[in-house]
Amino acid sequence: MPSSCVPLATESSHADRAHSLVRFTEIAKSFGPVRALDGVDLTIEAGECLGLVGHNGAGKSTLINLLTGALAPTSGSMEVAGAPGSVHDPRAARALGIRCVFQELSLCPNLTVAENTRLVHPGLRGWNWSRRAASLIEAALDTVFPGHRIRAGATVASLSLTERQMVEIARAFTTTDIAPRLVILDEPTSSLDASTASQLLAHIGRVTQRGCSVLLVTHMLHEVLESADRIAVMSDGRVVGCDPAGVHDRDSLVALMSGGTHRASVARLAADRRTGSSQVLRATPKGGEPLVANQGEVIGLGGLAGHGQTEFLVDLFSARTMAMVAGDRKRDGVFPLWSIGENISVGAYRKHLRHGLLNLASEEASAEEWRGRMKIRAPDMGNPILSLSGGNQQKALFARALDSDAGIILMDDPMRGVDVQTKQDVYAMIRAQAAAGRTFLWYTTEMDELYECDRVYVFREGRIMAALGPDEITEERVLQASF
Amino acid sequence: MGRAVLPVRVDARLLLPVATFVILLGAIFWLQPRTMSYFGLNLMLNLAVPLALATIAQMMFLTINDLDLSIGSFVGLVACITATWLHDRPWLGVLALLGCIAGYAAVGALVQWRQLPSIVVTLGLSFVWLGLAILLLPSPGGNAPDWLASFVGFHMPLVPLPIVACVVIGLFTHVLMMRTSFGVVLRGMGGFSRAVERAGWSALRARMTLYALAGCFGVLSGLALVGLTTSADANIAQRYTLLSVAGSILGGCSFFGGRIAPIGTVIGALTLALASSALTFLHLGADWQVGAQGAILIAVLALRALTGREREA
Numbered sequence: 001m002p003s004s005c006v007p008l009a010t011e012s013s014h015a016d017r018a019h020s021l022v023r024f025t026e027i028a029k030s031f032g033p034v035r036a037l038d039g040v041d042l043t044i045e046a047g048e049c050l051g052l053v054g055h056n057g058a059g060k061s062t063l064i065n066l067l068t069g070a071l072a073p074t075s076g077s078m079e080v081a082g083a084p085g086s087v088h089d090p091r092a093a094r095a096l097g098i099r100c101v102f103q104e105l106s107l108c109p110n111l112t113v114a115e116n117t118r119l120v121h122p123g124l125r126g127w128n129w130s131r132r133a134a135s136l137i138e139a140a141l142d143t144v145f146p147g148h149r150i151r152a153g154a155t156v157a158s159l160s161l162t163e164r165q166m167v168e169i170a171r172a173f174t175t176t177d178i179a180p181r182l183v184i185l186d187e188p189t190s191s192l193d194a195s196t197a198s199q200l201l202a203h204i205g206r207v208t209q210r211g212c213s214v215l216l217v218t219h220m221l222h223e224v225l226e227s228a229d230r231i232a233v234m235s236d237g238r239v240v241g242c243d244p245a246g247v248h249d250r251d252s253l254v255a256l257m258s259g260g261t262h263r264a265s266v267a268r269l270a271a272d273r274r275t276g277s278s279q280v281l282r283a284t285p286k287g288g289e290p291l292v293a294n295q296g297e298v299i300g301l302g303g304l305a306g307h308g309q310t311e312f313l314v315d316l317f318s319a320r321t322m323a324m325v326a327g328d329r330k331r332d333g334v335f336p337l338w339s340i341g342e343n344i345s346v347g348a349y350r351k352h353l354r355h356g357l358l359n360l361a362s363e364e365a366s367a368e369e370w371r372g373r374m375k376i377r378a379p380d381m382g383n384p385i386l387s388l389s390g391g392n393q394q395k396a397l398f399a400r401a402l403d404s405d406a407g408i409i410l411m412d413d414p415m416r417g418v419d420v421q422t423k424q425d426v427y428a429m430i431r432a433q434a435a436a437g438r439t440f441l442w443y444t445t446e447m448d449e450l451y452e453c454d455r456v457y458v459f460r461e462g463r464i465m466a467a468l469g470p471d472e473i474t475e476e477r478v479l480q481a482s483f
Numbered sequence: 484m485g486r487a488v489l490p491v492r493v494d495a496r497l498l499l500p501v502a503t504f505v506i507l508l509g510a511i512f513w514l515q516p517r518t519m520s521y522f523g524l525n526l527m528l529n530l531a532v533p534l535a536l537a538t539i540a541q542m543m544f545l546t547i548n549d550l551d552l553s554i555g556s557f558v559g560l561v562a563c564i565t566a567t568w569l570h571d572r573p574w575l576g577v578l579a580l581l582g583c584i585a586g587y588a589a590v591g592a593l594v595q596w597r598q599l600p601s602i603v604v605t606l607g608l609s610f611v612w613l614g615l616a617i618l619l620l621p622s623p624g625g626n627a628p629d630w631l632a633s634f635v636g637f638h639m640p641l642v643p644l645p646i647v648a649c650v651v652i653g654l655f656t657h658v659l660m661m662r663t664s665f666g667v668v669l670r671g672m673g674g675f676s677r678a679v680e681r682a683g684w685s686a687l688r689a690r691m692t693l694y695a696l697a698g699c700f701g702v703l704s705g706l707a708l709v710g711l712t713t714s715a716d717a718n719i720a721q722r723y724t725l726l727s728v729a730g731s732i733l734g735g736c737s738f739f740g741g742r743i744a745p746i747g748t749v750i751g752a753l754t755l756a757l758a759s760s761a762l763t764f765l766h767l768g769a770d771w772q773v774g775a776q777g778a779i780l781i782a783v784l785a786l787r788a789l790t791g792r793e794r795e796a
Contacts, residue, residue: 119668
């Protein structure tokens with residue numbers, strides 16, 4: 001059941017309702033079979049800072065996209081500034097006074113700071129627009145980040161990442177015709193240093209006092225605890241709790257995020273494994289705790305997305321003893337113009353060489369074998385790889401890695417956007433292959449997949465923060481170490 | 484900022500095109516001192532004006548990370564229209580030229596709508612333009628409208644017309660693309676289109692605008708060319724396609740990222756036009772000229788790649 005995030009007072013008195021800037025009722029959003037939001041009730045009051053926290057994939061980004069007009073809800077009702085109906089497009093969001101600082105930044109590197117300011121203000125045109133844009137952004141930078149050393153005439157490409165983020169944030173607070181009423185900050189401090197981050201948090205305090213609302217989305221729990229008036233916690237597409245910041249501390253937030261459920265780890269693999277199997281890998285990412293992998297183990301790499309797991313796998317990779325299953329299928333997985341069979345056999349094509357030429361018959365036979373073993377749903381392995389569904393493409397990539405004679409298989413969050421049935425097929429395959437003596441290093445952002453592992457290392461800022469044994473893998477333990 | 488009084492901020496990227504232009508011009512003056520006169524400069528630079536206009540058209544494509552492989556054929560088509568219809572039935576000629584510009588805008592819409600690679604689309608179109616031009620004027624000929632010939636052949640007091648024309652083209656496009664709030668949105672589309680669309684601007688409209696602008700400058704290029712040569716031929720401007728790409732890159736534009744430099748682009752086009760004159764003055768055989776021009780291009784663009792890398796570092 002979706003829990004409510006409506007302050008008690010507004011439920012009874014009709015007069016207070018006018019103060020709610022944003023009101024979501026039973027909002028749901030599905031992408032095909034995936035339900036990103038599953039009945040969200042949430043209000044943002046005028047002049048408050050609402051913190052929004054949750055694990056990767058909890059639905060925070062979808063929520064932001066609804067507010068900025070990039071997506072429309074599948075069902076449920078949305079009310080912004082008293083007007084019912086969804087935000088149709090970015091222009092409508094702007095007209096309502098909604099501004100957003102995106103995590104991946106939205107500045108044009110080839111333009112100057114002032115020119116980037118002009119992009120978000122249609123009114124900045126005509127005579128002398130560039131001087132007006134320059135003084136606007138300089139004033140905003142002076143207010144939010146006093147002592148900054150950014151010139152309005154500087155090209156964004158010449159700025160450091162921190163400076164770019166400062167510009168993007170200051171730009172959201174500039175006003176020409178429509179004053180900002182809700183500023184959404186998505187991981188605003190991810191590239192800021194400690195002093196600029198505290199300047200930003202102080203500024204949030206000032207603007208909320210003037211009646212502007214702020215939605216602060218962050219993994220930095222101490223920041224929401226410090227600056228937010230209320231904190232909404234999301235998990236699996238729902239708001240599972242929304243209380244004044246005062247009642248929370250770090251542990252209570254983490255407990256809420258894990259949904260209060262304590263699923264025990266399923267240490268099914270460890271039991272029937274030969275004891276005392278030999279160590280095949282020992283690596284120490286960024287001088288933290290070492291990672292140890294024994295033969296036939298499935299090792300999970302957990303933690304929030306982007307905390308060094310992929311980089312660790314890439315650094316570790318060596319073509320002779322390992323095979324890699326890429327996470328971003330489109331970017332570094334499939335060869336889009338090749339057939340399914342060719343996509344599988346390219347990993348170990350030497351097996352099919354006869355006198356320096358490819359033996360097509362043996363290549364085909366091995367493709368057929370993998371179709372059966374991986375349950376790839378294709379009428380013909382000679383069909384182009386793109387004729388497969390995403391899940392089956394991913395199975396082909398698994399087959400490519402397993403087709404090699406590598407002893408260690410690295411997996412870079414490979415199951416993103418894959419249906420449940422495919423996942424079950426692949427999990428079974430991994431178990432069978434591990435029993436046969438292969439070692440798996442499996443980075444995943446999904447808790448359910450960590451339960452499939454023998455041991456889990458949790459990453460934070462590139463280091464290993466916790467090593468969890470078979471009996472210790474719980475969502476709470478993983479989240480504790482992630483934040 | 485005190486420097487803002489000048490309409491042109493001095494940019495390090497301008498250094499290379501200006502330096503190569505000055506060196507080349509100096510070499511020509513040294514080889515053939517008689518070029519250092521009103522008449523000599525006029526003769527040497529007047530064919531640079533249509534090339535400069537075509538290069539600016541190419542720059543419009545580069546603004547949004549596209550490439551126009553049809554500009555040479557397009558200028559040829561415009562030249563054929565100018566030397567036939569515009570001369571015989573002016574209203575039909577004007578209509579046809581406006582239709583050419585609208586056609587360019589439509590191509591922009593197609594590229595945006597179907598997310599097609601511009602290189603493929605314009606490569607195909609180059610044959611369409613060439614075919615239309617041959618249909619219109621099967622063998623070289625036609626006549627330039629009198630008003631056009633007398634305008635292009637006008638003798639300015641003191642400064643030769645081609646120089647004035649190039650300065651006007653450079654300053655006009657610089658103000659249009661680099662100084663107006665309108666140009667910012669167009670360049671932003673080349674820099675990071677998603678961010679610009681998030682701010683509520685239409686990528687379709689931006690691409691159509693830039694393609695239409697390219698069409699305008701292509702038409703101007705064809706007009707200037709016919710005014711100078713007084714007759715036309717479907718193949719008259721084939722080499723403009725690659726020269727316009729080389730000229731804009733030499734002038735400081737990039738293939739990616741919406742980085743353009745209108746003034747540098749005009750200077751780049753002038754440099755390439757001068758390069759062929761310089762080779763003539765060197766008494767290089769006609770057989771060797773094309774190859775030598777290619778060598779100069781490679782050398783200059785290699786320099787540009789080197790200086791570009793230093794800036795990134």
